[in-house]
Amino acid sequence: MQKEVTIYDIAEKLGVTASTISRGLNNSPRVTKKTRDKIHAAAVEMGYQHNTIASNLRKQQSKTIGVMVPRLNSFFITSVLTGIERVITKEHYDILIMNSAESGMIEVANAKSLLNKRVDGVITSLALTTKNLHHFTPFFERKIPVVFFDRIIQEINCTKIIIDNFNCGYRATTHLISEGYKRIAHITGDLQRNVYNERFLGYKKALKENEIIFSNKLVKICSADKSEIIQTVELLLKQKPDAFFVTNDFSAAVCIHVLHQKGFKIPEDIAVIGFNNDVLGDLITPKLSTVDYPGELMGEIAAAELIDQMRLKNNKENIVDKTILVPAALIIRESTLKLKL
Amino acid sequence: MQKEVTIYDIAEKLGVTASTISRGLNNSPRVTKKTRDKIHAAAVEMGYQHNTIASNLRKQQSKTIGVMVPRLNSFFITSVLTGIERVITKEHYDILIMNSAESGMIEVANAKSLLNKRVDGVITSLALTTKNLHHFTPFFERKIPVVFFDRIIQEINCTKIIIDNFNCGYRATTHLISEGYKRIAHITGDLQRNVYNERFLGYKKALKENEIIFSNKLVKICSADKSEIIQTVELLLKQKPDAFFVTNDFSAAVCIHVLHQKGFKIPEDIAVIGFNNDVLGDLITPKLSTVDYPGELMGEIAAAELIDQMRLKNNKENIVDKTILVPAALIIRESTLKLKL
Numbered sequence: 286m287q288k289e290v291t292i293y294d295i296a297e298k299l300g301v302t303a304s305t306i307s308r309g310l311n312n313s314p315r316v317t318k319k320t321r322d323k324i325h326a327a328a329v330e331m332g333y334q335h336n337t338i339a340s341n342l343r344k345q346q347s348k349t350i351g352v353m354v355p356r357l358n359s360f361f362i363t364s365v366l367t368g369i370e371r372v373i374t375k376e377h378y379d380i381l382i383m384n385s386a387e388s389g390m391i392e393v394a395n396a397k398s399l400l401n402k403r404v405d406g407v408i409t410s411l412a413l414t415t416k417n418l419h420h421f422t423p424f425f426e427r428k429i430p431v432v433f434f435d436r437i438i439q440e441i442n443c444t445k446i447i448i449d450n451f452n453c454g455y456r457a458t459t460h461l462i463s464e465g466y467k468r469i470a471h472i473t474g475d476l477q478r479n480v481y482n483e484r485f486l487g488y489k490k491a492l493k494e495n496e497i498i499f500s501n502k503l504v505k506i507c508s509a510d511k512s513e514i515i516q517t518v519e520l521l522l523k524q525k526p527d528a529f530f531v532t533n534d535f536s537a538a539v540c541i542h543v544l545h546q547k548g549f550k551i552p553e554d555i556a557v558i559g560f561n562n563d564v565l566g567d568l569i570t571p572k573l574s575t576v577d578y579p580g581e582l583m584g585e586i587a588a589a590e591l592i593d594q595m596r597l598k599n600n601k602e603n604i605v606d607k608t609i610l611v612p613a614a615l616i617i618r619e620s621t622l623k624l625k626l
Numbered sequence: 627m628q629k630e631v632t633i634y635d636i637a638e639k640l641g642v643t644a645s646t647i648s649r650g651l652n653n654s655p656r657v658t659k660k661t662r663d664k665i666h667a668a669a670v671e672m673g674y675q676h677n678t679i680a681s682n683l684r685k686q687q688s689k690t691i692g693v694m695v696p697r698l699n700s701f702f703i704t705s706v707l708t709g710i711e712r713v714i715t716k717e718h719y720d721i722l723i724m725n726s727a728e729s730g731m732i733e734v735a736n737a738k739s740l741l742n743k744r745v746d747g748v749i750t751s752l753a754l755t756t757k758n759l760h761h762f763t764p765f766f767e768r769k770i771p772v773v774f775f776d777r778i779i780q781e782i783n784c785t786k787i788i789i790d791n792f793n794c795g796y797r798a799t800t801h802l803i804s805e806g807y808k809r810i811a812h813i814t815g816d817l818q819r820n821v822y823n824e825r826f827l828g829y830k831k832a833l834k835e836n837e838i839i840f841s842n843k844l845v846k847i848c849s850a851d852k853s854e855i856i857q858t859v860e861l862l863l864k865q866k867p868d869a870f871f872v873t874n875d876f877s878a879a880v881c882i883h884v885l886h887q888k889g890f891k892i893p894e895d896i897a898v899i900g901f902n903n904d905v906l907g908d909l910i911t912p913k914l915s916t917v918d919y920p921g922e923l924m925g926e927i928a929a930a931e932l933i934d935q936m937r938l939k940n941n942k943e944n945i946v947d948k949t950i951l952v953p954a955a956l957i958i959r960e961s962t963l964k965l966k967l
Contacts, residue, residue: 293645296643296645302637302643302644303643303644303645304634304637304644349739349743357698357704357707357708357723358701358704358705358708360699363698363699363704364699366698366725367698367699367727370725370727374732379724379735379736379739380724380725381722381723381724381743382698382722382723382724382725383720383721383722383723384707384711384721384723386708386711391715394720395720398690398720402690402722402743511905535905538906538909539909541909542908542909564852564876565879565906565909565910567883568879568880568882568883568906568910569906569909569910569911570910570911
């Protein structure tokens, strides 16, 4: 491999310091016209190529933002990325995407990597096993803006883009109760994460308001792995539920699949409501009731916020702590409509 | 923001050149022990932090690979990414993912960005509108290995990971014919891309072998946009097809959806076969026949190849031009099984 020509090489050839070369190439008035001309001539002659990283190192700006997501095989996440890309690309930033694959350890490594690559800002949603936010401290110290979406930790001082998960869980459950279902099973994710915990609390509140006794046996935590979902549904069926509130549409579709195989009619015997409004929801039979989670809109808002804050940073002003609540909507389709049959 | 301490600052303080500071911090024998100690002491005192980018610039290695994908909202692509991550993470490389969103222009910009970020290698699949491979020339010139998967250009000297798309198209169509279908519509992507073109040629060969006259009116090019797919299916229905060969499962699921709405029975009236073996295939009714496209395996192979070549590069050996054919399989489910009803 041919070694790249650096400013050190030009410095050596001309017998001046590297910083003089750097200043000369940037046409600094601190270098005489004569020396500047000599430097430019030598740079051309030696095949020096201006180095963007080195240049951005000096400017402390990379025109790049980092997006750390907990997974990629998710309709919601790819929708958010579409929204981010739409806004960020217009502003001529590059987007580096890093996947933590639901691992807190990988998330820590990815944060370090984005820091080393000198991103100007970060948009992120936490992995399932992320325990704390220490890996974001270096960004805060350097005033590199970080915008959280979806899976957040409320106690942190920065911008958070979320939906009202509590209310969504409450409304989904209330809808099931209003259709006459009483033994409502709940399949969700790790309750340490805000989104799942709040949906669960909303579910509990709806039960309580309707004087339905809450049973821990009807609640199961489950990953997005298909065989694990199948096992979980089979386990819950022993509790004779008449409805399932499942906090993602893919798992809800697998749930319907299992129920069909066992001979249950949906929604006559058992209702199923999902969460996210994935494209698959109205392609399956019966069409899936769900909560519309506006991923693209959240991505657009997150990106617009980040751009604002990167500008503020350039003006040396402070970053504002705020929570932006994006509206979500209950979408009622065939899988829960018992009354209207 | 506090300005970061650079080697220039230490150089100024100690009255030596920046390159001496650099050598001293790297314990080069070209700097005396006494000077080295002075440099280290000053670095600690001034709060100098070792800078990974700058360091990697010197080593010309970033321990980062770039993955440029044509889209992210695709089960196939996220499967490939999962395979790549599994292999690359073990080797302690970071992965930067960039999405070209099917735009050749964005792909060119992304390639430039990865080059500027000094990735050690690239894994990529081409966007729909990519016209040529000029944007990869700088990688080839610098002997940065590039591995292509799925959407490739055959004429390029590097490693390509593909399936036998021609054979898959041929087998899917032959299966439909053997079930008694004769007017087979074909919905596919831009025929300038190898994958779609070869599947189309396989489709044509199967028709010819079975003495079915090919009709251009039964072939439509279509994006992955749902409303566009619906329009395309409606348009093709005017040609009275008795089967659809659709080159991705999501579009095939939308096709089934439209056919159901129009009152067609599947597979009695019309058969539908997809491509990719997405998770949604056996969640819809009827279960979708498809071609299993082993994305995770392709990702693993691409990553293993790239790692081999990055090692070769470090040994200053040459990069090998080769094509790796990954086996794909026909998966026959309910949506095409007319004979066995």
